[in-house]
Amino acid sequence: xxxxxxxxxxxxxxxxxxxxxxxxxxxxxxxxxxxxxxxxxxxxxxxxxxxxxxxxxxxxxxxxxxxxxxxxxxxxxxxxxxxxxxxxxxxxxxxxxxxxxxxxxxxxxxxxxxxxxxxxxxxxxxxxxxxxxxxxxxxxxxxxxxxxxxxxxxxxxxxxxxxxxxxxxxxxxxxxxxxxxxxxxxxxxxxxxxxxxxxxxxxxxxxxxxxxxxxxxxxxxxxxxxxxxxxxxxxxxxxxxxxxxxxxxxxxxxxxxxxxxxxxxxxxxxxxxxxxxxxxxxxxxxxxxxxxxxxxxxxxxxxxxxxxxxxxxxxxxxxxxxxxxxxx
Numbered sequence: 001x002x003x004x005x006x007x008x009x010x011x012x013x014x015x016x017x018x019x020x021x022x023x024x025x026x027x028x029x030x031x032x033x034x035x036x037x038x039x040x041x042x043x044x045x046x047x048x049x050x051x052x053x054x055x056x057x058x059x060x061x062x063x064x065x066x067x068x069x070x071x072x073x074x075x076x077x078x079x080x081x082x083x084x085x086x087x088x089x090x091x092x093x094x095x096x097x098x099x100x101x102x103x104x105x106x107x108x109x110x111x112x113x114x115x116x117x118x119x120x121x122x123x124x125x126x127x128x129x130x131x132x133x134x135x136x137x138x139x140x141x142x143x144x145x146x147x148x149x150x151x152x153x154x155x156x157x158x159x160x161x162x163x164x165x166x167x168x169x170x171x172x173x174x175x176x177x178x179x180x181x182x183x184x185x186x187x188x189x190x191x192x193x194x195x196x197x198x199x200x201x202x203x204x205x206x207x208x209x210x211x212x213x214x215x216x217x218x219x220x221x222x223x224x225x226x227x228x229x230x231x232x233x234x235x236x237x238x239x240x241x242x243x244x245x246x247x248x249x250x251x252x253x254x255x256x257x258x259x260x261x262x263x264x265x266x267x268x269x270x271x272x273x274x275x276x277x278x279x280x281x282x283x284x285x286x287x288x289x290x291x292x293x294x295x296x297x298x299x300x301x302x303x304x305x306x307x308x309x310x311x312x313x314x315x316x317x318x319x320x321x322x323x324x325x326x327x328x
Contacts, residue, residue, distance in 0.1 A: 017261045026051040031061075031191045045069075050076040052111060060086040060126075061260060062094070072111035082120040085127050085134055088155070092140040096131050100141075108146040109137070116155035124157045129180050133157035136179065141165040146311045148172040150208040159202065163187040163211075170195070177201055183226070187211040198222040205232040206246070210259075214238050224248060229255045230278065237266040245274045253278035253305060255291060257285040264292030264318070273300045282312035287317035298323040 016268045025031045034048055038061065045067040050073035059079065063070075065320060080088050089109065093102040114136045126132040132140075136152035139145060139162040151174065152159040159176030162169060166189040176183035183199030185208040188193055193216065199206030206223030207230070217240040223230035230246035233239070234257040246253040253275045258264030264286045275281050281302055286292035297320060302312040312327060313320055 004046045005193065007161055007257070016215060019223065020030045020292045021045065022047045022049070024051060024252040025050045025055075026053065027321040028055055031055050035059075035061055038065060038068065041065055043067055044326045047071070047096050048187040049073065052076055054079055056081050057083060057088060058089045060084075063091045063107060064088070064094070067106045069108040070110070070112065071108075072113070074111070075113075076111065076204035077113040078117060079115040079120070080117045082117065082219065083122050085123040085125065085156070086122050087126065087132065087135050087138040087154075088116055089137045090132070091137065091145070091168075092142045094129055094132065096129075096138075100165075101166075101173055103140050104142045106144050108148075109150055109185070110146070112151075113307045114150065114152040114155075116153070116179070118154040118178070118218070119154045122155040124180070132210070133161060135159065135161040136176070137161070139166055140171075142169070143167045145169045146172070147174060149174065149176070152179070153177045158182045158208075160184045161187075162189050165189060165190050169193070175200065176206075179203065182206070182208040182232075183223070186213045186216070189213060192216040194218045196220045198224065199226065199228075199230075201225045203227040205229050206249075207231045207233075208302065209233045209236045209239065212263075216240075217242060218244055220244065222247070223253075226250070229253065231255070233257070233265050233268065234259055235265075236268065239265070239268045240271055241268075241270045243272045244270075245276065246278060247274075248275040249278040251278075252280040252283045252310070254282040255285065256283065256295060258291040262291050265295065267293065267294035269296040270299070270300055271296075271298050273297075274314070275300065275302045275305050277304040279305075279307050280314065281311070282314065282320065284313075284315040284318050284320050289318055292318040295319070296321040296323070297325060302327040 136155035
């Protein structure tokens with residue numbers, strides 16, 4: 001352990017050279033030392049390889065510096081200890097109201113399994129920072145973030161939650177399963193690409209979007225067996241769903257709405273998507289074009305989504321453009 005810390009100290013003196021610092025974590029003592037480094041400011045590139053092991057976290061793993069890569073070997077797993085009541089991984093500002101000066105850049109999380117141990121937690125809120133929910137991965141004020149080949153299970157709040165003006169994010173080949181609320185939730189952020197991801201058996205929505213979420217897309221994603229809806233969305237614009245599957249939601253496959261301020265959804269499109277066995281297809285809950293407009297559903301396939309009082313495409317008044325859709 002002493003040799004490990006000595007290496008950290010040695011490399012920290014080379015920050016002016018901007019050399020990449022590579023570390024390998026193979027036990028919880030190593031992880032504790034790396035966690036201290038991640039929670040300090042710095043800009044030199046830092047690459048951490050997590051060896052195959054289950055690491056029990058007694059505090060959130062907080063990343064508070066830019067230019068960080070965390071790569072897991074097959075079988076690497078972070079599990080939150082009982083009654084910790086914090087996120088498993090927290091990336092970005094911990095402030096109540098983050099400001100631009102706190103923005104982090106160039107973060108990658110790859111190949112890690114994240115277990116929120118939700119049934120052994122006692123609160124949805126971080127006990128020291130009650131404005132932060134205890135998500136599997138919580139992201140705030142970050143640009144150029146990549147999350148790939150990550151599985152998040154059993155988060156006490158949401159699986160992956162991105163908020164506070166994040167931008168240029170790619171989430172690829174991930175799975176978000178059995179969260180207490182949503183599989184993924186995106187707020188007040190833009191240019192998020194979610195590609196080939198699965199949101200499965202979450203208690204609320206597979207995908208939730210709100211609070212000025214914009215200019216983003218979901219490609220070849222699967223929202224399956226979620227306890228409420230496959231997709232919930234309001235206060236969002238310029239969002240595309242392409243070749244996605246929404247199956248067996250206990251309520252609507254998609255629920256589009258507006259908030260108290262009347263800010264609904266604008267220019268949300270579904271193309272080449274499949275809606276299979278949900279308790280209702282797409283519901284547009286906004287009654288006027290002032291609240292929501294520009295919703296389009298084209299070349300989609302519906303089967304088994306009709307239940308009494310609900311249809312494949314249903315609107316309270318705001319127009320939904322439907323073109324070349326199919327049902328058996």
